[in-house]
Amino acid sequence: MTFYEDMSPYAYWHRETFTDTTTGCCFLSFQPQYERLNIGWLSGDQPWASGVAPADFIDRLEAVLAVQAVNEMLGLHDCELCPPSEEQPPEWYKPRPGHRRSSAGTGEIRIPGGPGAAFAAPTLIGHYVIDHGYVPPKAFVDAVLAFDPSGHTSAEYPWMRFPWVPTDAVLYDASVE
Numbered sequence: 444m445t446f447y448e449d450m451s452p453y454a455y456w457h458r459e460t461f462t463d464t465t466t467g468c469c470f471l472s473f474q475p476q477y478e479r480l481n482i483g484w485l486s487g488d489q490p491w492a493s494g495v496a497p498a499d500f501i502d503r504l505e506a507v508l509a510v511q512a513v514n515e516m517l518g519l520h521d522c523e524l525c526p527p528s529e530e531q532p533p534e535w536y537k538p539r540p541g542h543r544r545s546s547a548g549t550g551e552i553r554i555p556g557g558p559g560a561a562f563a564a565p566t567l568i569g570h571y572v573i574d575h576g577y578v579p580p581k582a583f584v585d586a587v588l589a590f591d592p593s594g595h596t597s598a599e600y601p602w603m604r605f606p607w608v609p610t611d612a613v614l615y616d617a618s619v620e
């Protein structure tokens with residue numbers, strides 16, 4: 444996976460494509476009107492901070508990972524911190540033995556940070572934090588602790604548990620095509 448330094452500007456994809464895993468056939472695509480800051484784009488050959496993350500941070504992070512799915516079409520990310528496996532499970536979404544979360548993932552999440560800024564992390568961040576002991580920058584930890592996805596829905600699309608959806612968002616509902 445490509446490495447991006449924590450807190451650097453996100454430039455991977457110019458639009459956002461959001462869905463919610465509980466309403467997975469609806470997608471909202473829009474040009475973000477907020478700045479995006481990279482968090483947790485770890486690479487095997489770059490240093491990263493390890494330690495013990497607060498338990499309530501992990502709970503909140505998992506709550507976001509359970510509902511958000513952003514930019515899923517950009518492909519599968521593999522964890523470079525795990526040793527190469529000759530027995531890469533064919534079901535890539537299954538955790539390896541001893542792990543709680545899979546070492547591969549698609550998509551990203553967004554956590555509102557300060558005014559007009561959201562953190563952009565790969566969904567693999569859950570695996571990094573829980574299975575490898577990655578501790579993200581404090582600004583991100585605090586933002587996750589402050590963010591309750593079910594309490595921050597979009598006004599126009601209540602199923603979208605993210606507050607900053609612009610009015611020109613394009614809805615694609617696969618269930619009615």
Ligand SMILES: [Zn+2]
Pocket residue numbers: 522523524525546570574575
């Ligand atoms: Zn791993």
